[in-house]
Amino acid sequence: MKKIQLIILIYFSFLAGDIGHLNSIFEGVAGEIPVRVIVKTSGVVPGLADINIRVFSDKVHQVTARPIYWHAGEKGAPPADIAHPVKGENNLYSTQLWLMNFGSYNVQVKIYSGEEIFEVNVPVNSLALEIKEMESSLVIILWLFMLLLIFGAVNIITISYRESTIHPDDSPSLDRIRKAKFVMAISFVLVIGILYSGYNWWDDVEKLYANNLFQSLQTEVKIVIINNQDILKVTITDPAIVEGRMPDIIPDHGKIIHMYLVKDDLSVLSHIHPSRSIKNKYVFEVLMPPVPKGNYSVYMDITYESGLTETVLTPIEYKSPIELMEIGKVPIRDPDDSWTHDKMQHKIIWLNKKNEYLQEEEIKLEFQAFNFKKVPTKLEPYIQMGGHGALISPDNNVFIHFHPIGTISMASQQIFDKQQELATNEKSGICYYGLPIDTAKTYSEGLQSNIGRVSFPPLSLDKAGDYYMWVQVKTEGEVVTEKFSFTVMN
Amino acid sequence: MTSFLQNIKSVPNYCILVLVSSTAILIGIEWDISWHESIGRDSFWSAPHMVIYFGGILCGLTCAWMVFQQTFFHPDKYKHYVKFWGFKGPLACWICIWGMIAMLTSAPFDDWWHNTYGLDVQIVSPPHIVLAFGIFAIFLGSLQLVLAERNLAQESQKKIFEYLYLFAASLILIQFCILLTEYSFANKQHSLEFYKLSAIFYGFVIIAFSEASQTKYAATIIAGLFMIHRLLILWILPLFDAEPLLGPIYREITHYVAPPFPPLLIIPAIIIDIVRTRFTLSNRILKAIIFAFIFTLILLLTQWYFSEFLLSEYGRNWVFGSDRNKPFWVPIGDFNFEFWEYDWTPYGHKILMTPVTTGNILLTLVYSSFSIYLALFFASWLKRVKK
Numbered sequence: 001m002k003k004i005q006l007i008i009l010i011y012f013s014f015l016a017g018d019i020g021h022l023n024s025i026f027e028g029v030a031g032e033i034p035v036r037v038i039v040k041t042s043g044v045v046p047g048l049a050d051i052n053i054r055v056f057s058d059k060v061h062q063v064t065a066r067p068i069y070w071h072a073g074e075k076g077a078p079p080a081d082i083a084h085p086v087k088g089e090n091n092l093y094s095t096q097l098w099l100m101n102f103g104s105y106n107v108q109v110k111i112y113s114g115e116e117i118f119e120v121n122v123p124v125n126s127l128a129l130e131i132k133e134m135e136s137s138l139v140i141i142l143w144l145f146m147l148l149l150i151f152g153a154v155n156i157i158t159i160s161y162r163e164s165t166i167h168p169d170d171s172p173s174l175d176r177i178r179k180a181k182f183v184m185a186i187s188f189v190l191v192i193g194i195l196y197s198g199y200n201w202w203d204d205v206e207k208l209y210a211n212n213l214f215q216s217l218q219t220e221v222k223i224v225i226i227n228n229q230d231i232l233k234v235t236i237t238d239p240a241i242v243e244g245r246m247p248d249i250i251p252d253h254g255k256i257i258h259m260y261l262v263k264d265d266l267s268v269l270s271h272i273h274p275s276r277s278i279k280n281k282y283v284f285e286v287l288m289p290p291v292p293k294g295n296y297s298v299y300m301d302i303t304y305e306s307g308l309t310e311t312v313l314t315p316i317e318y319k320s321p322i323e324l325m326e327i328g329k330v331p332i333r334d335p336d337d338s339w340t341h342d343k344m345q346h347k348i349i350w351l352n353k354k355n356e357y358l359q360e361e362e363i364k365l366e367f368q369a370f371n372f373k374k375v376p377t378k379l380e381p382y383i384q385m386g387g388h389g390a391l392i393s394p395d396n397n398v399f400i401h402f403h404p405i406g407t408i409s410m411a412s413q414q415i416f417d418k419q420q421e422l423a424t425n426e427k428s429g430i431c432y433y434g435l436p437i438d439t440a441k442t443y444s445e446g447l448q449s450n451i452g453r454v455s456f457p458p459l460s461l462d463k464a465g466d467y468y469m470w471v472q473v474k475t476e477g478e479v480v481t482e483k484f485s486f487t488v489m490n
Numbered sequence: 491m492t493s494f495l496q497n498i499k500s501v502p503n504y505c506i507l508v509l510v511s512s513t514a515i516l517i518g519i520e521w522d523i524s525w526h527e528s529i530g531r532d533s534f535w536s537a538p539h540m541v542i543y544f545g546g547i548l549c550g551l552t553c554a555w556m557v558f559q560q561t562f563f564h565p566d567k568y569k570h571y572v573k574f575w576g577f578k579g580p581l582a583c584w585i586c587i588w589g590m591i592a593m594l595t596s597a598p599f600d601d602w603w604h605n606t607y608g609l610d611v612q613i614v615s616p617p618h619i620v621l622a623f624g625i626f627a628i629f630l631g632s633l634q635l636v637l638a639e640r641n642l643a644q645e646s647q648k649k650i651f652e653y654l655y656l657f658a659a660s661l662i663l664i665q666f667c668i669l670l671t672e673y674s675f676a677n678k679q680h681s682l683e684f685y686k687l688s689a690i691f692y693g694f695v696i697i698a699f700s701e702a703s704q705t706k707y708a709a710t711i712i713a714g715l716f717m718i719h720r721l722l723i724l725w726i727l728p729l730f731d732a733e734p735l736l737g738p739i740y741r742e743i744t745h746y747v748a749p750p751f752p753p754l755l756i757i758p759a760i761i762i763d764i765v766r767t768r769f770t771l772s773n774r775i776l777k778a779i780i781f782a783f784i785f786t787l788i789l790l791l792t793q794w795y796f797s798e799f800l801l802s803e804y805g806r807n808w809v810f811g812s813d814r815n816k817p818f819w820v821p822i823g824d825f826n827f828e829f830w831e832y833d834w835t836p837y838g839h840k841i842l843m844t845p846v847t848t849g850n851i852l853l854t855l856v857y858s859s860f861s862i863y864l865a866l867f868f869a870s871w872l873k874r875v876k877k
Contacts, residue, residue: 044608072738078530079735098531098736100819132606138598145595152588156581159572164581165874168569168642202616208835209607 019399025406027457031118043129046100062112063093070104099126104307106416123412127214157187224324230288247305252411253384258301270339285331289339307412338479348482365456376452382474387454497650507552508632514545527747527817530736550590553583570877582635589627596621633658659699660715679797680829681843689786689858694865701869713759720752734818748811758788778863
């Protein structure tokens with residue numbers, strides 16, 4: 001039973017940032033230097049995060065990284081660590097940073113090029129997400145040591161009683177030897193009792209730790225009818241938010257919530273954006289897209305004022321007829337809402353697609369949009385980005401929402417930019433962080449061969465299985481949604 | 491003086507080596523704790539760790555050498571040996587070796603613990619207790635090695651072993667003080683937890699080792715050595731520069747953080763020595779109850795007011811160190827110098843501290859009496875130990 005509870009706990013505890021993916025990825029520019037920063041957190045707090053910084057420049061002579069806790073600011077941050085070049089790699093620097101507290105951190109990356117220092121802030125969640133199992137080899141080692149210690153302790157106590165107080169020239173009496181066996185039994189019980197107390201203590205610590213695992217925001221998601229329209233309604237019920245103990249949520253690239261509605265058979269995806277109700281600040285509503293009835297998973301990406309981000313996953317049944325009727329105003333459909341349909345005028349090609357990848361292998365994500373005549377078409381900004389992507393595993397254990405700038409929340413980055421008094425890169429528009437070899441150039445204004453192209457920083461997955469990915473771009477006024485699939489092998 | 495030097499020369503090298511090992515381990519731990527509070531980030535090869543490893547390896551090699559000598563090369567090397575799973579060596583060596591194995595066990599366990607539950611910032615955790623058991627065993631083994639020599643020595647040589655024994659006992663008292671650090675902050679000394687744990691553990695150590703001593707004011711000497719050691723650490727550590735390498739940093743740290751001012755154990759120890767020299771208490775139960783009353787009530791009276799002093803402005807100087815014993819992760823606030831009603835677990839859960847009431851103190855006296863009864867029982871064995 002305990003194990004089942006633990007599994008449930010672990011399952012729900014993954015609902016942070018992305019789901020089942022501990023990497024925070026940023027690709028962009030630090031001043032004039034194009035960079036890609038990947039922060040892999042450990043899933044425990046305090047925990048060690050791996051920082052990998054790739055600079056797309058040969059003029060860099062030093063790279064540093066520094067963890068800044070949102071609550072303490074730069075004043076409360078330790079000195080920066082020097083990221084050392086990775087052997088055998090070109091312009092890749094690496095270091096490890098301790099993230100000591102729960103919550104949002106800013107990994108401040110500084111790049112030294114000549115006399116100039118360029119800086120970029122990468123927001124990272126520091127959360128306790130799981131309780132790791134002990135490896136079987138360690139279990140065996142610890143058991144062997146424990147047995148040695150148990151029998152060693154019992155033997156020491158027995159010998160202490162039997163012969164430690166007699167003169168070295170004398171031998172223990174038969175009566176003493178007999179009683180020593182009784183002492184042995186008693187000491188064995190005593191040692192086992194101490195171990196049992198230790199086990200219970202460990203159990204208590206684990207329960208306390210389990211209580212401290214990141215808990216997803218409590219929400220209620222339902223579909224109601226208002227004025228004959230199907231409305232998806234999200235109510236934040238989490239006491240921590242409602243009672244003001246947690247920072248409020250803030251918009252990320254223009255939307256208060258980014259929501260993916262995915263049909264359980266993975267045949268349908270909608271990318272929609274609920275808006276905050278005028279009547280109740282904890283209620284968010286969105287007009288349901290024209291999707292078929294069925295069971296759906298609702299993924300909601302949320303950014304808090306502290307810079308923390310999370311993805312809340314809720315299952316929902318979209319059935320007919322809807323029994324819940326409410327009186328009110330029908331929310332206006334967000335012009336950026338989009339969904340899969342079979343009347344697309346354009347197509348997206350995954351240029352460097354492989355059907356199978358290995359675990360931890362870099363999955364390169366370069367795409368190009370074409371019209372029905374197979375001619376590349378110029379991209380337009382879609383929700384302030386060159387493109388959007390959602391990667392999902394069929395069991396819902398992995399969900400990654402990514403953009404050309406990576407997986408970080410732009411809103412979180414802006415919070416830290418403001419805190420650090422660093423001018424936020426205001427350069428908006430299409431895919432200004434494009435392909436690695438041409439990072440920081442604007443593709444729409446670039447070479448002819450780059451027309452319609454968008455690239456995202458590579459992802460890597462550590463769980464084997466089938467994955468599905470939807471990529472969205474906007475071209476010639478149409479939001480194109482294309483579905484892809486691939487397998488990650490053991 | 492000449493006879494004293496001759497007596498020192500008569501002390502076997504292995505006694506000196508195990509005591510040097512124990513001292514190194516203890517100083518390494520005190521330095522390591524201060525390192526965590528001042529610098530934060532460490533590695534397997536950090537300087538305090540090296541001191542601990544040096545102590546552990548020195549003790550392990552000394553005891554292993556004694557066992558191999560006795561078992562394979564010189565069967566008559568040490569008269570006071572016992573057989574242990576076919577090997578021969580003094581019992582103290584086996585206790586030390588057991589301690590070494592426990593210390594070794596704690597290393598992968600602690601590493602896994604950090605990777606699973608996060609880097610701990612508390613002293614009392616299951617892997618640390620495995621380590622503490624190991625260290626305690628090494629200290630106890632060292633003490634017993636000296637004690638067996640004392641019990642077997644000629645009358646003229648007993649004194650030097652007695653001094654070494656009292657020194658070894660003070661190391662054990664210091665270890666308990668380190669283990670109880672988190673319960674002994676001056677801010678917690680108007681709550682029951684400090685007095686309960688102090689009465690049980692300090693009471694046990696002071697009574698057990700002073701009872702087994704042949705010196706008149708043994709409790710005073712043990713507690714005195716303890717105070718001198720802790721005060722030297724308190725005064726010396728902040729002389730060295732240190733800078734936090736982990737964040738968030740909530741206070742300016744430029745030097746090593748000092749440990750809290752030690753509890754004034756010397757005061758109940760003096761009273762216990764006076765009572766012991768004036769009255770003959772042959773009944774073990776009665777003796778335990780009387781000692782428990784003296785120790786607990788004197789400690790309560792002393793620390794209750796002394797903690798108020800420590801939290802006052804008069805405690806904020808290099809002598810008492812109240813203003814320089816907070817780690818970098820503790821925010822600056824009025825609560826730094828107030829008595830706490832609540833404690834916090836490492837995972838952020840609030841715990842109400844137990845108030846000091848007559849009923850609670852009476853219950854503490856019961857625990858303390860039992861602990862001191864066991865201490866007297868233990869002391870009777872220590873007095874007679876010869877192997």
